[in-house]
Amino acid sequence: MLEVIVTAVWLMLPAYISNPTAVVFGGGTPIDFGRNWKDGRRVLGDGKTFRGLIGGTACGIAAGLIQMRLSPLLSLSNFTLTAVVALSFGALLGDIVKSFFKRRLGYGRGAKLPLVDQLDFVAGAWVLTYALDPQWFSANFLSSPWVMVTVLVLTPIFHRLTNIFGYRIKLKKEPW
Secondary structure (H helix, E strand, O other): HHHHHHHHHOOOOOOOHHHHHHHOOOOOOOOOOOOOOOOEEEEEOOOOOOOHHHHHHHHHHHHHHHHHHHHHHOOOOOOHHHHHHHHHHHHHHHHHHHHHHHHHOOOOOOOOOOOOHHHHHHHHHHHHHHOOHHHHHHHHHHHHHHHOOOOOOHHHHHHHHHHHHHHHOOOOOOOO
């Protein structure tokens, strides 16, 4: 079981890094440029910025590049550059897509949407990685369903802990 947990965390690390570091680098120009959708609500909101997207993606990629160097030494799954970029950017893309739909449903910035808020970035990371590097994704996730289940169980716990930490150090307005 410990091997499955280590593998799950190792494989998701670029996404796990990019998601919270987007908050650290956030601020500045919103991705939606302050525009509203046809329904009169913001497309995404002020919480989704170019600085956060670029900074978070860059941090996830940096973590993945380090993992690429360490993989042979640690006898852990190796990454492709495509997988690293897709996991990092896909995590933030998943969060952006979730924000779009939350706005359509009338949820304001920071409003809770249980499980969706915790797993949106996993879905985005997995979908983009499967689309861009299906061989790597299949070899590392689809071939081991327990790894996928472990990610789905651990991620809400990790997400909650990092959000509480971000709230306490004043990077987030809500602890969820």
